[in-house]
Amino acid sequence: MDFTTAAALLELCEGEGLSLAQAMTRRETSLMDTPEPEIRRRLAHSLEIMKNAAATALAAPQKTMGGLIGGEAVALEKRRAAGRSACGSMMARAAAIAMGTLEVNASMGLIVAAPTAGSCGVLPGALLAQAEEFGFSDEELIDALLAASAVGYLIARNATIAGAQGGCQAEVGSASAMAAAAVVQLHGGTPRQSLAAAGIALVGLMGLVCDPIGGLVESPCQGRNATGAAQALVAAEEALAGIGAPAPLDEVIAAMYAVGRSLPRELRETALGGIAAAPSACARCKGCS
Numbered sequence: 001m002d003f004t005t006a007a008a009l010l011e012l013c014e015g016e017g018l019s020l021a022q023a024m025t026r027r028e029t030s031l032m033d034t035p036e037p038e039i040r041r042r043l044a045h046s047l048e049i050m051k052n053a054a055a056t057a058l059a060a061p062q063k064t065m066g067g068l069i070g071g072e073a074v075a076l077e078k079r080r081a082a083g084r085s086a087c088g089s090m091m092a093r094a095a096a097i098a099m100g101t102l103e104v105n106a107s108m109g110l111i112v113a114a115p116t117a118g119s120c121g122v123l124p125g126a127l128l129a130q131a132e133e134f135g136f137s138d139e140e141l142i143d144a145l146l147a148a149s150a151v152g153y154l155i156a157r158n159a160t161i162a163g164a165q166g167g168c169q170a171e172v173g174s175a176s177a178m179a180a181a182a183v184v185q186l187h188g189g190t191p192r193q194s195l196a197a198a199g200i201a202l203v204g205l206m207g208l209v210c211d212p213i214g215g216l217v218e219s220p221c222q223g224r225n226a227t228g229a230a231q232a233l234v235a236a237e238e239a240l241a242g243i244g245a246p247a248p249l250d251e252v253i254a255a256m257y258a259v260g261r262s263l264p265r266e267l268r269e270t271a272l273g274g275i276a277a278a279p280s281a282c283a284r285c286k287g288c289s
Helices: 006-016 020-031 036-059 072-081 089-106 122-134 138-158 168-186 191-204 221-240 249-262 279-284
Strands: none
Touching: 006 020, 006 138, 006 191, 006 249, 020 036, 020 138, 020 168, 020 191, 036 072, 036 089, 036 122, 036 138, 072 089, 089 122, 089 221, 122 138, 122 168, 122 221, 138 168, 138 191, 138 249, 168 191, 168 221, 168 249, 191 221, 191 249
16 A cells, blocks of 8 residues: 555556545555544644634734744735735635745744645645635545645655755645645545646746745745645646646656756755845845844
């Protein structure tokens, strides 16, 4: 059951009539010697943390460690609630949740690193907004988290999810791929469509650099979490419409890893390049003055 590639995962799913969630459950129960109810209990706990983080940030601005962000999620939510969203209510809600969750992380609050703390808003942003829009149950969201974990496992195993190694594409890009596969699962898509969505999302964010202002996981990280959630929703929509990725997911993951290794160190979480090196950005950070 320890599939190591997306191709092997797809073969397992199609050969045995499994969803990504079911395949990942089999893997966890067989390799970790953990019964399925316990796996789902743990995921339910993670889901509750995601909901609490979103609610915390949308209720009031959070005081972050670096002071570079705070209140953006509330501002987005107010605009959405007023019916003025330029991108539609559900997409605006996803962005607000994604940005708010990152704000909670930056204020040392409790979040779920999915797959990393710096990309913690993408998955809850996409999934919780979908649940509110379409009425998905917690059990369906747990299945979606299992589907997301299958994609995250493949990326972590065969490439990297660390910004210091692969740039922000490895963090927010991976989170977006996970969320895209999860959204397809929610809407009853096939495993092939879920993996296609993951590939589409990852390709869309390929090359994204990691350039945190002042070395803090605040800005531009917060906005990129919103971008990752939006990318996931668009990728899922494409896949559910029958549109495929430019290449199989295994090849997309390999390409992302190659791009990440080719990025100069200034663009891999060192805060020495990209927007972090812009004079105005440096002026915002006390540590740079």
